[in-house]
Amino acid sequence: MVALSTVLVFLLVLSRGESELDAKVSPPEKATEWRDPDPSLRGSCQPASSCRECILSHPSCAWCKQLNFTASGLAEERRCGRPQELLARGCPAAELEEPRGRLEVLQDEPLSPGTRGEGATQLAPLTRARRPPGEPQQLRVRFLRAEGYPVDLYYLMDLSYSMKDDLERVRQLGHDLLVRLQEVTHSVRIGFGSFVDKTVLPFVSTVPSKLRHPCPSRLERCQPPFSFHHVLSLTGDAKAFEREVGRQSVSGNLDSPEGGFDAILQAALCQERIGWRNVSRLLVFTSDDTFHTAGDGKLGGIFMPSDGHCHLDSNGLYSRSPDFDYPSVGQVAQALSSANIQPIFAVTSATLPVYQELSKLIPKSAVGELSEDSSNVVQLIVDAYNSLSSTVTLEHSPLPPGVHISYESQCGDSEKREGEAGDRGQCNHVRTNQMGLCRVWGLWDWSPGPQLQHGLCLRQRDSDFGPYPG
Template sequence: MRSPSSVLRLIPTSASFADFCLPHPSCDECIQSHPICAWCKQLDFVQPGESDTGRCAPRLELEHRGCRPSEIVDPRGKQSILENRPLSNSTQHQTITQLAPQKIALQLRPGEEQSFIVRFKRAEGYPVDLYYLMDLSYSMKDDLENIKRLGSDLLAVLRNITTSAKIGFGSFIDKTVVPYVSTAPSKWQNPCPHLNENCQSPFSYQHVLPLTDNASEFESKVSQQRISGNLDDAEGGFDAIMQAAICKEQIGWREVTKLLVFTSDGAFHMAGDGKLGGAYMPNDGHCHLDVNGLYTKNHLYDYPSVGHLAEVLSEANIQPIFAVTGSRLPMYEELSKLIPKSVVGELKEDSSNVVQLIADAYNSLSSTVNLEHTSDLPPGISVAYDSHCGDSETYGRTEGGECFGVHINQLVSD
């Protein structure tokens, strides 16, 4: 197998370039007008009375017309690597380096492309945080009983991947106003259809357990959970995802691989649906959890839009795994197309396959390398990627470079 390699290209541009160098009256204007333009500063290069525009021309033309090379201003872009720590093979070291170089200084000239290689190596055993977000509406009753016993299994599958894994837990129903839930006193106390069942009052989202490496604590907290109920077919999962992503301190997110496992057998409400219950204000994307972990302002703010949710998850670098029942797969597969780095898996009716589903989804997520740049580039700068992935053919992308099927300790470059 050849070594994979590819190039990241930075292209500074002015408003527009002609196909050739045109005369300009000053050195600054000349140099910025076209990457082949140069300026002759030699005092006797133009005759008295002649315009200085003649000083602006391609280097070879200026030399041919008698301008000494030492008198020609023709700056070129430069680059220097300021930091280039070696890539890590595993996460056993205190400092984990998966991308190199780490810092580059560039001097750019308008219109002149600068290229450099960025290398990525997926290190073995990278730490993982997994937050389990569960739909506790009545139809998920059987699923809850299975999840109560899965703490050790969930950590075990994560520890097959890494030596540093943590799991947390949260749950959701829907907004706590009509028409999503019944506010009649009897139904509020016990929203489940059978009076002999011990169900908890409806709630929007509750953060139950911060991320921990203690499987017993996970099982203990989850075993205390009770099923609840709501009125309509759709749930308030988007509110829950937003709070779980935004409330970083409460959840305990680390700067590691972050997975949010979303399990449900229902549809989802989105922006605009909240108006039915009087939630007119757009979702503000802020954390609103009380001391008990409850989302307290669900009745004030609308559900987030798909775009808003995708933006927040991307900024937090959280990778969602939608584990949903078969009848809901098409819906969530369409949703996944709009949320970067997300995957969808089919959940059995009683969630008995959730551990294997998470393992498969993680392997799918972690085997994709996607190189991106921030959206706040300086004006006039564009970035393009030419990606080489193992034995695959080179291809270019205007927004980012992507390689699939990347194995542990495999080198990928852009």
């Protein structure tokens, strides 16, 4: 489903037994409420022969650096122990090396919906935490779902022959769609692309006359088959949308599944050509049939996997379609996620169950039933946007070894929490201008091992929440 995802940016540097964490989070509150997320990490301080090894070995360890603390003949390991043990053996408190984490709030602006989606502060505060390995850190994030956040919507349409009636309806879509979306946001742009299938057997007929005119009747308007055609970059001009769509005509292919996955992947990868802004990004995919996926290309002698790059020529056509296999569901999901694009599958009743299963594999996607002539597409898009934009998700990118992060969500103004602590925070059915919070539990293992240096990004899906101020 489409979700409004919050912003966190963590910069992790484990060096010389310390780590630095830059996050859009706030100081810990009510630490006693938190449970240890991993009981296996509990233990006690063990002797170590150097200050570095001692501090890295366990968060409870301290090192006595007093010059003559160990008597002649005694191992240096006696300098390593729990602080109270070292103090009891005579180590002055000023001589203890006992690094502890600390938090510094860098910026904490009040949450604000802004004016018509502009200037909104939807996540706060920005905090820097410095802490040694093994010491758990509790952080708190406040969020606000602002009203009227800008939207880019790319309409991707199946132009196989069976969609002939739908094309007539879509030609009149631009104005109605803009008007309805402007009811929820002042800034909306729409674009248009179309797809059929790969132009090789057995997907389309390669008879020259059929390549020129694949439709059943020679008297009707029909264009040659193609894989994906980017027709109109995102624009706020409804007349341009209607004009370009009005120039389109249906095409034809041989088999039932269509090449929609090729089209989705290129729409996600060719961000400059499509014209995506750093706002909420919606891709509306309309079709009356299923889709080809990775491996189907072998039927046409295509064995090379999709390379995950943009391949649009000067006319907006996917030029490498005959060279690369269809992308897999995983490739499509990853490309959409990386580009912060949230798909809405508007499909007919016959294929609805297939796309409902597909939606389970693509995060933040939605499915709606399209009427036979696409007459309900505007309402379907608006309903899907309103439903999906009410979910706020706090999540992180893959973590390096030894790092554990869990979340606990508190939604709305009450003390109600949604679910147990897990690997992401989420609030559902969030109203516009409603506030909530998410507590983040972070823990670095204390195993001495090789020194780590990572840029760890728990990043915002900017298309949902917008840039964090500053």
